[in-house]
Amino acid sequence: AQSVTQLDSHVSVSEGTPVLLRCNYSSSYSPSLFWYVQHPNKGLQLLLKYTSAATLVKGINGFEAEFKKSETSFHLTKPSAHMSDAAEYFCVVSEIDSWGKLQFGAGTQVVVTP
Template structure:
């Protein structure tokens, strides 16, 4: 069984400052981990994924995430926030590829302050 915990339901940052969205996972297997983003009234879109290759994963729109097994974490970061980053972000875990029933976290709403 696997699960994810997103530690913050809401995060607010000023435009141009760093973004940190926290995620901790629990998995009986070596997990595959993902971050998805949902802009208002839009479908979810994959930001990045970790599948046991490099522990630092780069995604779209300048986001990246680091897999830390010792901390069971997969936090999402971005050096400088942009107004267009305002959205809901979901941390997601699955069993190793081949079993694709994804388990979603409850989401973190990111607000960007002008």
């Protein structure tokens, strides 16, 4: 069975400082891992995905994530936060042959202060 834990429900950063959103997963098989972002009153948008290729994955808007199998982690980072990064972020895990069924984390709300 698969599961995902986002370690922080809220993260507050100043504009221009680094962002770190932490995610740990549990999976019986080699998982696919994703980060989605949801801006206020919008649907979710894919930021990036890991599907067993390079362990460092680059996404849109300057975000990247590193897959660490030994730590069962997939943390999301960005070197310099922008005001437009204020949103909710979801870490997601999926197992092979799950027909697109995804397990979502509880979400991390990011606040960016000027």
